[in-house]
Amino acid sequence: MPKTRGEIKKNNLLSCAACPKFIEDNVYLKCIYCFKHFHNLCVGIASSDKSTGSTINTWECPDCKVARKRGGDNFNTPLRGATAAYSPPTISDSAQNVTMRRREMSPQSSLTSTDIRNIIREELELVQNSLIDKFKHIVRDMVKEEIHSFESTIEATEKAIAFLNDEYDTIKKNLDMHLQNLSEIRKEYQSMVDTTRDITARLQTIEQHSRSKNVEIQCVPEHKNENLFTIVLQLAKTVSCDIKEAEIHVCTRVAKMDLKSGRPRSIIVKLATPRLRDNFLAKIIKFNKANSNEKINTSHIGIAGKTPVFVTEHLSPLNKKIHAAARLKAKEKSYKFVWIKQGKIFMRKTDTSPYIYIRDMSSLQNLE
Structure with a gap:
């Protein structure tokens, strides 16, 4: 609650309850009922009166006297207004109980600007302290609420992190197991690749070996009524290779590997033995070397033109x-x-x- 004027202090100085000035000479009166402090002159007592002073403990202020005579309790009623002050006459101790008529204060007793500033500053400090206390309570409540919310969020986050850690451990365990399985599968795959490569090489060898008696004649023009045996015998006669018709087991054309190619289908000839095949190929190479200007062509097998003819292994x-x-x-x-x-x-x-x-x-x- 706000302080009364008699309780306001300035630099440990007491304030007079009758006027707005402070008591600076340590000469004052204190009421035994309301405990307020007064200048001697403010209550009509001469300051030279030796019977007055801070040691008097039986003195009562005029307001308390009036209140007691009326039988009421009006001890908190101030003796003078905040802005009203007067200069009481000097009277003796016998006139203490005489009610003095108030009169207007002289201009010299008005408040100074310094006093007003001090009073305003003190009031502002009181308001400021009250606002600061309220603000502290408000901020404290807000902080508590935010901390509670933050703690709830942290708790939920910790639960989520714990759940994620458990899930991570499970996933990691499954991943390690799958990686181990994958490593084993890779080993098996590599083994299968090596086995497949080995089998492919063996099949390739077998497939090529099954053609050890065959020769392939390329670029021979196709005719509707052609006799492939006659063509092969004529080619053998041209290169001076003795091949009988009975030694030609198979003589046929095969399908093209590239259907878009314009070359005629090749002729596959299967002879009686690999040795006869190798001898026939050697005679072809020898003939081409001896006749570099006119190698084996269609004219050598009875077909018009000189289209080159190639004889290779099948x-x-x-x-x-x-x-x-x-x-x-x-x-x-x-x-x-x-x-x-x-x-x-x-x-x-x-x-x-x-x-x-x-x-x-x-x-x-x-x-x-």
Whole structure:
């Protein structure tokens, strides 16, 4: 609650309850009922009166006297207004109980600007302290509420993190198990790849070996009433190779590997023995070397024109692809020779360089 004027202090100085000034000379009166402090002159007592002073403990203020005579309780009624003050006359102790008529204060007794500023400053400090206390309570309540909400959020987050940790452990355990299974599957896969590669190589060898008696005649024009046996015998006679008709077991044309190719279908000839096949191929090579200006062509087998005719070993489909890729690689890397022997493809860069066995497509990638 706000302080009364008699309780306001300035630098530990008491304030007079009758006027707005402070008691500075330590000469004052204190009422035994309302405990207010008064200047001697403000209550009509001369300051030179020796009977007055702070040691008097039987004095009562005029307002308390009036209140007691009326039988009422009006001890809290101030003796003078906050802004009203007067200069009481000097009287003796015998006139203490005489009711003095108030009169207007002189202009000299009005409040100074310093006093007003001090009073305003004190009031503002009181208001400021009250507002600060209220603000502290409001902020404290808000902080408590926010902390409670934050604690709830943290608790929910901790539960979520714990759940995620459990899920992570489960996932990690499953992942480790799957990785182990995957490693085993990779080993099995690699083993199957190696086995498949080995089986493929064996099948390729078997397939090529089944063609060990065969020769392939390419670029022979097709005719409706052609006799392939006669063509083969005429070709053998041209290169001076003694082949009888009984030694030709099979003679037929085969389908094209590339349907868009304009070349005629090849003729596959199966002879009696691999040795006869090799002898026939050797005679072909010898004839072409001896007649470099006029190698084997359609005129040598009784067909008009001089279209070149090629006689090679009968290769398996895979070896044909490797042979075609080897020829392209030879042009790219400037290799001079590409040939086939016993179903195998070889390459040589110069006349004196060592030959290279082309086992598969990867062998071509390693060529320099």
